[in-house]
Amino acid sequence: MLERDTPSPSRRSRRGFLKAAALGSAAVALPALPVSGQERAGRRLGAGVSGYGARSRFEVATRRVRGARYDQAAGSLTPLQDLDGAITPSALHFERHHAGIPDIDPAEHRLAIGGLVDRPLVFTMAELRRLPAVNRVYFIECSGNGRVKWSPAQPDTDAQGAFGMTSCSEWSGVPLSVLLREAGVRPEARWLVAEGADACRMTRSVPLDKAMDDVLVAWGQNGEALRPAQGYPLRLLIPGWEGNISIKWLRRMQLVDRAWQTREETSKYTDLMPNGEARQFTFVMDAKSVITRPSGGQRLDGPGFYQISGLAWSGRGRVRAVEVSTDGGGSWVEAQLQDPVLPLAHTRFRLDWRWDGSPVTLVSRCIDETGDRQPTRDALIAARGLRSSYHNNALQAWRIRADGGVENVDV
Ligand SMILES: Nc1nc2c(c(=O)[nH]1)N[C@H]1C(S)=C(S)[C@@H](COP(=O)(O)O)O[C@H]1N2
Ligand SMILES: [Mo]
Numbered sequence: 001m002l003e004r005d006t007p008s009p010s011r012r013s014r015r016g017f018l019k020a021a022a023l024g025s026a027a028v029a030l031p032a033l034p035v036s037g038q039e040r041a042g043r044r045l046g047a048g049v050s051g052y053g054a055r056s057r058f059e060v061a062t063r064r065v066r067g068a069r070y071d072q073a074a075g076s077l078t079p080l081q082d083l084d085g086a087i088t089p090s091a092l093h094f095e096r097h098h099a100g101i102p103d104i105d106p107a108e109h110r111l112a113i114g115g116l117v118d119r120p121l122v123f124t125m126a127e128l129r130r131l132p133a134v135n136r137v138y139f140i141e142c143s144g145n146g147r148v149k150w151s152p153a154q155p156d157t158d159a160q161g162a163f164g165m166t167s168c169s170e171w172s173g174v175p176l177s178v179l180l181r182e183a184g185v186r187p188e189a190r191w192l193v194a195e196g197a198d199a200c201r202m203t204r205s206v207p208l209d210k211a212m213d214d215v216l217v218a219w220g221q222n223g224e225a226l227r228p229a230q231g232y233p234l235r236l237l238i239p240g241w242e243g244n245i246s247i248k249w250l251r252r253m254q255l256v257d258r259a260w261q262t263r264e265e266t267s268k269y270t271d272l273m274p275n276g277e278a279r280q281f282t283f284v285m286d287a288k289s290v291i292t293r294p295s296g297g298q299r300l301d302g303p304g305f306y307q308i309s310g311l312a313w314s315g316r317g318r319v320r321a322v323e324v325s326t327d328g329g330g331s332w333v334e335a336q337l338q339d340p341v342l343p344l345a346h347t348r349f350r351l352d353w354r355w356d357g358s359p360v361t362l363v364s365r366c367i368d369e370t371g372d373r374q375p376t377r378d379a380l381i382a383a384r385g386l387r388s389s390y391h392n393n394a395l396q397a398w399r400i401r402a403d404g405g406v407e408n409v410d411v
Helices: 009-021 125-129 159-163 176-183 377-384
Strands: 064-066 075-077 110-115 121-124 134-141 166-175 191-196 203-207 216-221 235-237 250-256 288-293 304-313 319-325 347-355 360-368 396-400 406-409
Touching: 110 176, 121 125, 121 176, 125 216, 134 216, 134 235, 159 288, 166 176, 166 304, 176 216, 176 250, 288 319, 288 360, 288 396, 304 319, 304 360, 319 347
Parallel strands: 110 250
Antiparallel strands: 064 075, 110 121, 134 166, 166 216, 191 203, 191 250, 216 235, 288 304, 304 347, 319 360, 360 396, 396 406
């Protein structure tokens, strides 16, 4: 597989890398394979087909539940360290609910639009699905993602524990602007207030210019219906902004002249600054990145070739570059970005690397298309103080010990 007839220059150097790393064992002609458990059992027909697929029983990546499993205000974290590519499998999309997951029959669900509009409207799911739909790949990230970085690094924190409150899916739905044009927004309207159908009736105010821009009213996730945890049958998807504003189980939207100052906009989801004042409506998620391989809790199998790989994203648009340091931030090299690099979506980066077996500290740094770049933890704390728990996008570093173990450190 590694040998090619006409190697391109990059292939040639890759091959050199692997040769030097002596990956795999040498064999002459057709290598004999070790006898597997399946072979020992004798050659038998495999399993048949099924109506809805399940992964291999050997695959074990799971969401990690924060708090008690049956706590309805709990959250669960995407196992970023176990994923490939940029899309999060729906079954592993992180969850954050404030009052549990409601059980909604789509045949009974309605979406109402009212307030400062010419024509108040009520849609059934079937009516919504007749409208001009689009697919868009977007991440959703809780503004509390990276919260652990306000405290000094704990060695045993892994990528999931530190950054698992972000996931990226292909969403299907209708642009909110289509619905708003249908309703006819009155000139006095400045904000849109969206309400969920869960027990807490989660409610957030959305500025009208964002509502008319790239917001989706989504029913699809990765080609099928939304998962109940993601808002089945209907959610708001407000790309690039803190996850809390993407109201799940969406049932009502009102056009209003000012923000409603809901609980989620006053006591929660505000950032207390060093001077004691709180920042409000800090919507945009800043540029972030995390190396997922190698990352905390993993172990390198001795010196040699490894591909450093991770995810980067920004609520301001596309990722322009990801820089990786293997010396704790002393020097940086640019990683390769995996196509397609989409705005407001997770972007996978990769860097071919050889570990010489000595202790090293790996760091990644995201620079987005607006030039916004991740700060060091010290720089972030100097600007923001230590009194907020949201919106921490400080650099993440992993220390590789001489024994190959990987642990969480600050740089
Ligand atoms: N109706 C409703 N919408 C909600 C929430 C909720 O509890 N109820 N949680 C919010 C929060 S805090 C986040 S981070 C995102 C999480 O979306 P997810 O669970 O699909 O990952 O949904 C937001 N929308
Ligand atoms: Mo959140």
